[in-house]
Amino acid sequence: MSEEEFRASRHLFVPKHEIVPPDEVQALLTKYNASLDQLPYILTTDPNVSELGAKPGDVIKITRKSETAGVTYYYRLVVEG
């Protein structure tokens, strides 16, 4: 396999990352009564961020497999790092 082919997102440990559409971010923040900077962060240097092409200020939705709940969602704010 050549180097370009490597994609972190394919790895077993990496749950699905996707960018939350900007128009849905507000609804998310309202739901959790939180401001953007109160979300957990993900750095721009994170391989999944660059794969998605997310920019600082974007929110990433992570669909995790959960041992307790089956499936859960986690959100992270993209931050310069």
Place this chain on the structure above:
Amino acid sequence: MAVEEAVKTVGKIGFDVFSPSEIRKYSTVEVTVPETYDEDGMPVQGGLMDNRLGVLEPGQKCGTCGNTSARCPGHFGHIELAEPVMHVAFVDIIHELLVTTCRSCGRVLMPQDEINVYQQKLSEQGYTNPNLLERVSKEIIAKTKKAKICPHCGKRKLEIEFTKPHLFHEINEEGGAIRLLPAAIRERLERVIDSDLRLLGYDPQGARPEWLILQVLPVPPVSVRPSITLETGIRSEDDLTHKLVDILRVNQRVRESKDSGTPPLIVQDLVDLLQYHVTTYFDNEVSGIPQAHHRSGRPLKTLSQRLKGKEGRFRGSLSGKRVDFSSRTVISPDPSLDISEVGVPYDVAMKLTVPERVTPWNIDFLKKLVINGPGIHPGVNYVVRPDGVKIRLEFASDRESISQALAPGYIVERHLVDGDIVLFNRQPSLHRMSIMAHYVKVLPYRTFRLHPAVCPPYNADFDGDEMNLHVPQSEEARSEAMMLMRVQDQIISPRYGGPIIGAIRDFLTAAFLLTKVETKIGKESFANLAYAAGYVGELPEPEFKDSYSGRQLFSLFLPKDFNYRLTSKWSKAKGVKSDKDDVLVKGGELLSGVIDKASIGAEEPDTILHRVAKDYGTDVARSFLNSILRLLRAYVSSVGFSYGFDDLELTEAGRKEIDEIIRKAYTNVEDLFKKYEKGELDVMKGLRPEQVLEQRIMTELSHAREFSGRVVERSLPDTNSGIIMAKTGARGSSLNLGQMMASVGQQSVRGKRINRGYYHRALPHFPQKDRNPDAYGFVKSNYRDGLNPIEFFFHAMGGREGLVDTAVRTQQSGYMQRRLVNAMEHLRVEYDLTVRDPQGAIIQFLYGEDGVDPSKSDHGKAVNVERLADSAALLDDPKAPRVTAKDVDTLFNEFQARLNPKLIEELREVLVVDSKSGKEPLSKRAARSVVEKATELYHASFVEPGEAMGVVGAQSIGEPGTQMTLRTFHFAGVKERDVTLGLPRLIELVDARKQPSTPTMDIYLDENHRTTRAGALEVAKEVLFTKVYDLVQQVKRDYANNSVVLVFDPAKLEERGATVDDVAAVIRAPKGKVIPDAKSNTVTVMMENLDDAAVVSAREKFLNTRVKGIPGITSVSVITKEGEWMIQTAGSNLQKVLKVNGVDQTRTTTNNIYEVNMALGVEAARTALVREIISTLEEQGLEVDIRHILLVADLMTSKGFMQQIGRHGIAGSKTSVLARAAFEITVPTLAEAAATGEVEELKGVTENVIVGSTIPVGTGMVDIYMKGGS
């Protein structure tokens, strides 16, 4: 109480640096005289004990406020320093400012346009980066350090040389070092403008940099440094006073010598002395200068030492305080108590009091108590009148009249009586069950009594343990204790969602004896026992003609609709397979099976007690446990149970068998030696023959002990006390039995047979290189027969290691727990069930991902679906229509929003029955009721908002730390693949180390390589790091041709998959030629310069050149796992390995979390961290709910990168100054807070404990909000 002064709460605390003018403003005296008292013993005016600074003796009046010592708060004075000196705590900041600003114009060494950019960045509101300020100032510092010329005034920047603790030199253009005196530094700092300071992260309003150089020194009030008068009448001054005297003396000398025109050099020496004294006044542990000592030789305890450390102000006096209304004494067991009771000695009950307000309802009772007074038990020690006057009854002559005067509004401080609620605690308080609320039972004698069943949560035994007791003094405190802290509410541990309280020791023996099949109880004893256990009700029909079975007696106390099934520990230990020996309870009737640790034991999930507590509530659970324990106690007292020397007797046949086993083992060992000598031992991958031999010997010997232990077990009857105790889980194990009766077995130190001591032998009693296992600590004897002196000595060696291990482990795990708690204490569950820190930053969007509180869960699960379905099936109408898969789907559609995917999956599994299984599905109605009930239970097991799940999680991970082994390595089959396990590994994980101590990878392979060994080897060769050194056989020097010849070992080349050409391709020989020769397996390097030094260095260089493979991977081994070939490595480099051809990029992992983070991102790092923590705990056999682990992992990754649990990570990045100061680096934290003008918002836990307000978690989180008037 009467004079209620206005109570204010602390809202915020700002941190600033005192400016000289402020110091002067707040000062009441300028202290100039170094003398403290005159000949008459009166304080000298203008001295350090001036009465304007406050007074110490009760009779004196303060010269400033006129109050007596009780009411005078003390007042500051000041010293005018003759020459400015530096403040030690701020030298680093001073240094930074000197480096980043211009020596001439004072501006930041950065062009104006760049400054503008950064200022713009800082002013930008929002989300670009949380640590923006810190990052910007760091960037600026980095950039200004590179600047050569001031972009503002064009002056050249000069190098600053800083010698700790407070010497600055400037290197001028000629290379000469010129000392920068504090006065000069001060002048420079004055020039730095406010906006530049803000850019660097400082607060110019609260801390102008020139204030960091001291011109005036505040003198703390005398109440801060009280003097003590000894019995002899000699006054002894406080360390701070001593230090201030030193400062004053030197200050005076400096002033005098300056005034008298002494040469500047000598003056400078004096100023340096002044600097020394001022420095040690602040901190007497500065490295690089000698400590100031007291006359007696003891180092002085100055300001910094007062704040720092465990006994310092922060941890010793503010975070933890000594309390009243508490008591401590030895504990002893009392099985006649209720589990929720504590026995309190009369002496204690008569000293500890409860304030009770007199009301019309209790006035008669309290009047009687007052008459009893302090000396008769239910009595009173104090009476508080409504006007606030406290009457001490000990000295009251006429208690009768005081009793008569009692009226509503009085407060009576009465003795502790039966039924009062108190808090009971045993240190170390490792988890929340270490402090529980008990009801008082006043008893004679002098010890606290507690029920043996509550020993596990406290981890108490009665070999001299002491415990503490606290009496809550307010109604609020009492009701909180009763609602949250009672023993019965703590039965289920939040660590693993199972009961931590239950039967132990003899209770379990008794349970077995009572419920075993043979037990028959006569009618009379049955009635007596039932009565003794508090049974009220009708007696059942006897099972036999005129006697009851023991199970019937047990069943009396089970709830009438209780069903239960489980395999007993006894059956498991006996290896009985048939179901009919299972513990089976139907309709509250124990039908079969013996009751033992598995069904009512403590620290055992899924016991009967667990089921009862879950299904019937804690009240029922408590009374159930109480009755059962009382029953068992009564029963075992009546039948008796003992264990003694006679029970250790072994049959002659058994003895012979054991001797034979050991003899055989010895000959086997001898055979192994012979094989070894002949070289016939099977080789094991990566091990030298000696190691193989040693390993085989150890297995052989451990088998010998194991087998002889089994002989013991076999030859003892089931009626043997030892067997009963071991197999019911009451005490001991079959290992212990074997050691007592068969053979103690191999003693070890550091996991090896004992082989240290003398040359090639452990003791001089043996020949060198003895082959006899006796010589290396194998103890043939057993404890019954006794050990011979040599065995005894080896045994003591092994025993010593165990003791040392425990001591080290408690320390390590204690510190880990402190760090965990510190990092997580401020996390709480909000009303929307998110987990957040006090700033509102989200750590988890739903606690534990399903919102379930582990202590309300059923062994980690929110709902026990099988049990639900089973009980539904029992009540089901057999004629009603059955559910189909489609029905179930519609049902789930309806409930989807209120259930989670996992639960739906579990429900589907029990509701949708495969037609082939032959099982009958539930009826539609029953299915619906199951789903409804599951939903209800799921929501009932949610965490309570406000719950401090952070602390609970920290405790749940920290507490088992004490039980982990310290033996770090575990042999995993391959040389160098010994992985760190146990406590050290757990610590490593929460430390978020970049490099674990034993990195290792599991490399999975793609379809093309995983099927064959050859394929796997092919990849392994690409992965294993290979240097020229690893291939070479010999390095020759050819003088004739001016060359160095590398001769390669063809076997090695083959093994590593490298060719001579590969090597030639990587060897760099500048100005030379590299000639490979495949035929002779050589590479010739022609060199220009062939003197000795050049050759040696070139040789080194060649040998260390990488040929192929991945840096970091030091060894590989190819194994099969689950039918596929894979590679395990020692050393790790995920990023690179993932890019190797043939590696499965989706499954390959490493135990280095940091590498996972770099290669795959934070989310993967989180997954890996969770997996590693779980496997570490599991390997140790410790059960911890996954939710606690998830919380730690989410917290550590919440900032987008791995944060350590500790001072460099989460605890160090807390917003609260006080919390950080209380954790580890106290003084520098405070200094930095002052310089940057931090504000303490008091939102977290530690901060509020320190200032003495309620903590914002749990019941302290509740607030009342009101709409303002419109």
